[in-house]
Amino acid sequence: MKFFIDTANLAEIKEAHDMGILDGVTTNPSLMAKEGITGTNNILNHYVNICSIVDGPVSAEVIATDVDGIIREGEALAALHPNIVVKVPMILEGIKAIKHFSSQGIPTNCTLLFTPGQALLAAKAGATYISPFLGRLDDVSTDGLQLIEQIRTIYDNYQFETQILAASVRHPMHIIHCATIGADVMTGPLSAIKALAKHPLTDLGLQQFLADYAKGNG
Numbered sequence: 001m002k003f004f005i006d007t008a009n010l011a012e013i014k015e016a017h018d019m020g021i022l023d024g025v026t027t028n029p030s031l032m033a034k035e036g037i038t039g040t041n042n043i044l045n046h047y048v049n050i051c052s053i054v055d056g057p058v059s060a061e062v063i064a065t066d067v068d069g070i071i072r073e074g075e076a077l078a079a080l081h082p083n084i085v086v087k088v089p090m091i092l093e094g095i096k097a098i099k100h101f102s103s104q105g106i107p108t109n110c111t112l113l114f115t116p117g118q119a120l121l122a123a124k125a126g127a128t129y130i131s132p133f134l135g136r137l138d139d140v141s142t143d144g145l146q147l148i149e150q151i152r153t154i155y156d157n158y159q160f161e162t163q164i165l166a167a168s169v170r171h172p173m174h175i176i177h178c179a180t181i182g183a184d185v186m187t188g189p190l191s192a193i194k195a196l197a198k199h200p201l202t203d204l205g206l207q208q209f210l211a212d213y214a215k216g217n218g
Contacts, residue, residue: 001178001179001183001184001185001186002023002024002056002184002185002186003016003021003022003023003024003185003186003193004022004023004024004025004026004056004057004059004165004185004186004187005022005024005025005026005187005188005189005190005193006025006026006027006031006167006169006187006188006189007025007027007031007189007190008027008031008032008034008035008037008046008050009035010049010050010053012190013025013050013053013054014053015190016190016193017053017054019193021193022054022056023056023057023185024054024056024057024058024059024085024185024187025050025054025056025057025058025059026058026059026087026109026131026165026167026187027047027050027058027059027060027061027087028061028087028111029061029063032046044076044077044080047060047077047080047081047084048080048081051080051081051083051084054083055083056083057083057085057107057109057129058081058083058084058085059085059086059087059109059111059129060077060080060084060085060086060087061087061088061111062074062077062086062087062088062089062097065089065091065093065094066093067093067094067096067097067100070088070093070094070097071097071100071101074086074088074097074101074106074108075104075106078101078106084107085107085108085109085128085129086101086106086107086108086109087108087109087111087131088101088108088109088110088111088127089110089111089112090110090111090112090113090114090118090121090122094110095110095121095122095125096125098110098122098125098126098127099125099126101126102125102126102127102128103126107128107129108126108127108128108129109127109128109129109130109131109165110122110125110127110129110130110131111131111167112131112133113130113131113132113133114132114133114136114137114147115147116147116150116151116154118130119132119151119154119155119162119164120154122162123154123155123158123160123162126162127162128162128163129162129163129164129165129184129185130151130162130163130164130165131165131166131167131187132144132147132148132151132164132165132166132167133167133168134147134148134166134167134168134169134174134178135167135168135169135170135174136168137168138170144168145174145177145178145181148164148166148177148178148181148183149181151164152164152181152182152183163184163185164182164183164184164185165183165184165185165186165187166178166183166185166186166187167187167188168188169186169187169188169189169192170188170189170192171192171195172192172193172195172196174186174188174192175188175192175193175196176196
């Protein structure tokens with residue numbers, strides 16, 4: 001399973017990179033705004049800064065909702081850096097644009113995806129990744145993990161090459177369940193990734209080992 005971090009914070013991206021487990025980055029307009037990054041030029045420069053830290057896919061989201069606008073923005077984003085993946089919303093105009101990008105060899109990430117039918121359309125159009133938002137489904141009392149499971153079955157049935165990028169991951173058990181189901185990628189906050197390393201018995205065991213060593217070695 002690939003680990004992406006869902007943020008626009010350069011310090012968090014560098015910390016994840018320095019851990020040696022970071023495979024890529026996902027961003028969106030909300031995450032950019034959270035970091036105070038506004039204005040087209042500043043946003044584009046920030047994508048380049050992210051690409052300078054992580055040697056892997058960096059999803060950069062289009063704002064347009066018409067096919068011509070999506071294609072125009074997507075091609076400009078793709079030209080920024082070889083690692084850029086054009087993030088396209090799951091709308092019919094987005095599906096048309098994904099088909100175009102696929103024919104041009106431009107990688108895409110179909111985002112805001114909430115149903116197996118949407119996942120099927122995106123794969124048919126040639127999306128490189130799809131981003132089912134499991135955490136947001138959980139927020140409205142729907143089983144987000146079941147969606148990941150259904151998509152995995154559909155893609156395996158027909159050997160689709162589109163990768164399942166489990167998005168809106170909130171905590172370490174989301175990551176474990178997605179890995180068990182067979183999601184290709186997960187993207188979430190650094191806190192969820194770091195929490196995988198935590199267990200009270202590990203802490204107690206290490207404390208005991210160090211105490212025993214101190215007794216015997218002064």
